[in-house]
């Protein structure tokens with residue numbers, strides 16, 4: 001028997017919008033709990049990661065805070081709702097880390113490494129080495145590739161985008177690929 005592509009004890013870093021929950025339309029932000037809708041299969045996929053066991057850490061760019069579209073309190077309420085919906089389906093998260101900054105103003109906005117490094121410092125058991133990054137944006141792939149993570153891009157890549165380790169239609173398929181060595 002061969003081992004899973006993500007080893008027990010490793011950390012799965014997940015993007016939030018478009019990966020776990022439905023994205024807001026282009027250029028908009030999820031600013032209230034009522035807008036949080038889980039994507040199909042997302043909770044079950046996260047629960048499968050937890051059973052590995054993996055740490056599951058969300059790393060999310062939330063520039064809407066810098067733009068004044070929402071406050072830190074709004075974001076906290078959105079994240080609380082996300083957790084509530086996940087927990088209702090038997091899944092949980094070790095942490096949700098966010099970057100509230102404008103582009104070019106910090107080292108934590110993906111593709112920067114700041115949120116990943118913060119996870120290593122602040123989330124018990126979380127580590128970059130041997131981990132994976134799953135997300136629907138080119139920024140997720142870029143961030144993960146720079147740190148040597150296994151990267152899974154959800155949905156389509158555009159021409160010229162950096163290549164992820166693997167491409168998958170959704171979080172469920174991404175997690176199956178990470179956990180099942182027989183998965184294509």
Ligand SMILES: [Mg+2]
Nearest residue numbers: 015017018136
């Ligand atoms: Mg996204």
Ligand SMILES: [Zn+2]
Nearest residue numbers: 099106108109
């Ligand atoms: Zn930042």
